[in-house]
Amino acid sequence: MKQLKTNNVMLHTLVRIVSFVVLAFSIYLFFAGHNNPGGGFIGGxxxxxxxxxxxxxxxMKTLKKALPFNFDLLIGGGLLIAFLTGVTSMLFGFPFLTQFFEYVQIPFMGEVELTTALPFDLGVYLVVLGAALTIILTIAEDDK
Amino acid sequence: MNNLVILPVLIPFFTGALLILFSKKQRIQKIISSISSFVILAVAIYLAVYVYQNGITVLEVGDWPAPFGIVLVADMFANIMVILSAIVGVVCLFFTFQTISPKREKYYFYPFYFFLLTGVNGAFLTGDLFNLFVFFEVMLIASYVLIVHGGTKYQLRESFKYVIINVFSSMLFLVAVAYIYSITGTLNMAHLSERVAELEQAGALNVVAVLFFIVFAIKGALFPLYFWLPRSYYGPPAAIAALFGGLLTKVGVYAIIRTFTLIFYHDAGFTHKGIITAIAGFTMLLGVLGAVSQFNFKRILSYHIISQVGYMVMGLGVYTTLAVAGAIYYIVHHIIVKSALFLFAGATEKITGTNDLKQMGGLLKTHPYLAWMFFITALSLAGIPPLSGFFSKFPIILSSFQEEQYVIGGVALLVGLLTLLSMMKIFSYVFWGKQKHTEEQAKYPAGKLLLPIVPLVALTIILGLAAEPIFSYSLMAAEQIMDPTHYIDSVLKE
Amino acid sequence: MEILISIIIGVLFTVGTYMLLMRSLLRVVIGTMFLSHGAHLLLLTMAGLQRGGPPLLGFDAEAYADPLPQAMVLTAIVISFGVTSLILVLAYRTYKVHKTDDLNQLRGSKDE
Known part of the structure; x- marks a missing residue:
């Protein structure tokens, strides 16, 4: 692709703000999952x-600088986290993927529901993030 | 509840995830993957022993009770398949170590290899139609990556067609799932079996049954939907071709046998004796004719896959306990022998550098062990006693005559003859005749290549000589799947 | 409502099939997308379109919709997302290597 030599200050400034909004919303979506719309897939x-x-x-260069690691590690790590969450219940003699949850009082946040679905969702989140970035950026990198 | 059932799915999954992290360190990859493949085999055998002693074993994933949650069911038939996939998994892995180029190795070959095994084992063990779809997809996505792995011109071109045809069949699978859900309101296979029995399979249910048959026929390469197979199995390296040729189409066959013995077995006159038998006959005949007309080692083997899938489906079509037992035995025999033959093709390609029969010759002199091992396997494929091929064809053809289906029995006999012809064609072209490869190639040490194939050849001999205990085992498995109440009772626990 | 959606599904399948039979790689990929959309919509419709509330803990309603087809459709969509992106990459590579996106030229010669 030919680099157009236009000055896109508008775009840069906007994207700097918008991307953080999007990131924040994605984290909200990730935690909102389980009992409400949201979850690892959408968040990722x-x-x-x-x-x-x-x-x-x-x-590409700027992005690589901002995220200086290999996305494949995200996929592998995510899969492992999801896998280990499922296996944990096997160690206590329950069937694979049995869910556990507990309501815990955390200072400043009040009563919070902690479930084993959360680390599983974290795994999904990482896998989706890694896979989507790998696929899109593979094609993108090819363009030069 | 027993977590043992899910281990054959989980171990390859874990291995695959772990291998992604070590993608650049080939030594560690090899060590992890070889250990893990043996662990899978051990677990599969242990599970088989467990199921043999305790009956059908069920795991309700996440502790959700049966018709609502996801279940994994290990009965004897599923178990045989899991053991076979583990055996082929070990053998092909070690053959890969010998033949793969380091360049391919770095691009996530091993992770996808294990994801493929995850999908295959999952498809064998699942007791839920939608989950079958999911595991099919896991298997297929891994197979898309493996079939195009290396990215040669030929591979890219043919893989695209392979992917599109499989995406299309997956879409049909979803449509079939949608229809059966709207008719019965459930997707748990045991529950489906009950509901379909209540509704008396007719009309709309028969249409859905045929739709499922079409879906699995595309995956299993049955007439007239086999056209994608020979070209796409030709591209990838031999180890992958062996894994695909041995295992992947058989997942489709397994799904056909499972659904048509557990769910759609009420109108056997129409589905089994009508459609399935007719299609089996055409598949056998056209597959073997394709093989006879080819002069390329891998292509011939690919066409033989098609013709032999016909035998298995014919066993289901005849639909007696003996015939289904024969079909199960045939699957066992076929997976072992076909993987071995593809590995032989890979070994000769590695030695001579070609797949074309006309450019090979005289390998018998320079590589006698390779030649005679191939000879044994080829005879086994053609069904010469006392090798496993004979004992798998015999009960199928016998029961087709007992059921007075002479046409299909005759076709099966004829196809056996043509199989022998084309296998002997390979033997005479590749191993007899004038030596066409250079002296340097003649000195190629074949021992390393042969080592992974030896267990397969040994197995086909053992399966033949010790046919009695193994056949009685597959007879028990057939009795178990011919009477769906076993399956239903152990899943729904009534 | 079911009839209306059935017609839409029919249109999707028709368009998908038509695209699948075209010669350009990209159009074939788009065809598979249409087909899988049709299949997903069919799965949702065949399970019955219900007027119940969403089957979530936060919502109080008289009746709840059947969550199973929704879960299945979600899974199917995720799978088709993965497969579609894989096909796109594959089609792109094929195009790069073969320098053509015409399937007629991707037929291959007989003696390979």
């Missing part, structure tokens, strides 16, 4: 969208 996609936005307005 949204985070990936924020990074793709960064790539679109800046370039």
């Amino acid at each position: 996609l949204m985070t990936a969208a924020a990074f793709v936005l960064l790539y679109l307005s800046f370039n």
